Amino acid sequence: MSLYLCADCGGSKTSVAICDTTGRILGRALGGPSNFAYLTLDDFISAVTEAVSNALKTCAAPPSDIPIPLPPAGASPFAAAWFGVSGVDSPAAVAAITPALSTLLGIPEGPRLAVANDTHLLAAPVRMYPDVSHAVTVIGGTGSNVVTFRETEGSLQELGRIGGWGWILGDEGGGFHVGREAIRQIMLEHDKASIGGAPPLETILTGQIMEYFGIKNSDVMEILPIIHLPDPSSNKNLSPDSPPHHHIPREKRLSSLSPLVFKAAFEHGDALALRILCTCASHLASQVAVLLSNGGDNAPRAVKAEESLISFGGSLVGIEGYRKLILDDLAERGHTFKYVEFVGDAAAVGAVSLAMVRRALDNVQE
Known part of the structure; x- marks a missing residue:
């Protein structure tokens, strides 16, 4: 199964959502703070690892009682991932954490692994309005x-x-x-x-x-x-x-x-x-x-x-x-x-938006 992961990494918590190609949310989990401006790279990856692993276990049928270890490169269940990270405000910050996230998820660096500031996740609803x-x-x-x-x-x-x-x-x-x-x-x-x-x-x-x-x-x-x-x-x-x-x-x-x-x-x-x-x-x-x-x-x-x-x-x-x-x-x-939205669950909105965009791009490439 191809899964799409989105992580909303903030100063108070890490929120992770996982959906399938149709946009159906399969897994959710919360983790500790992950504002990159206030953490070392190791602490940031530790917070993300815990949240993603716990989200994966809720995708299992039946849900697992223990965290599911993340896969090695080449065996990733994720078709794409999108990270919105508080404290990532420059290309240098993106470059600092992308290799570690790539290794963690088994997704090669490139278009299928998006890393940006958490404000990017809030922009996802614009894709739902074709006239803006x-x-x-x-x-x-x-x-x-x-x-x-x-x-x-x-x-x-x-x-x-x-x-x-x-x-x-x-x-x-x-x-x-x-x-x-x-x-x-x-x-x-x-x-x-x-x-x-x-x-x-x-x-x-x-x-x-x-x-x-x-x-x-x-x-x-x-x-x-x-x-x-x-x-x-x-x-x-x-x-x-x-x-x-x-x-x-x-x-x-x-x-x-x-x-x-x-x-x-x-x-x-x-x-x-x-x-x-x-x-x-x-x-x-x-x-x-x-x-x-x-x-x-x-x-x-x-x-x-x-x-x-x-x-x-x-x-x-x-x-x-x-x-x-x-x-x-x-x-x-x-x-x-013209339109006003409140995004109460940025990780879920981001995951669904990611699946929609990747599905459209994959169809074009085919």
């Missing part, structure tokens, strides 16, 4: 990234990109940005109240964040030393009895606040939380707009929204209300897309 050939992919999870593509003869050509620089330099509209903006807005309200003579209004979100950090009184200034605590690896005063947030790296102390913001905004209608999400959505929309054509601009690789698909992927943009904030902001800037 351009896609704008927007990742909005812990981080963010925007990439534009043109689909031609079964291949996705990257046109432009912005973002994906990590939480220190960017990730506008992502989880870290939401958490950081929440603290900024809370502190700003506190500071403005210092000249107003009255305390800042108490909000649902503020109370939730104070409770999350174990702050018993109403003094929001106690948030600051918690946010600026050293990372656990360098905190000499850390003990097993320290509060839970002391054991969390500083980056995640902020990104872990985003679920509280979304809950306060969309379940409780908290005005502060809604304002925070509007701010973050606008920042992400401004990133998208950089890659779009304004009609008269001199940007030959810019994409026209009205002739394109916008495809979202990631936990934050998976929330319909947040996507609407982004799309509404883009519309106000004059950019309304």
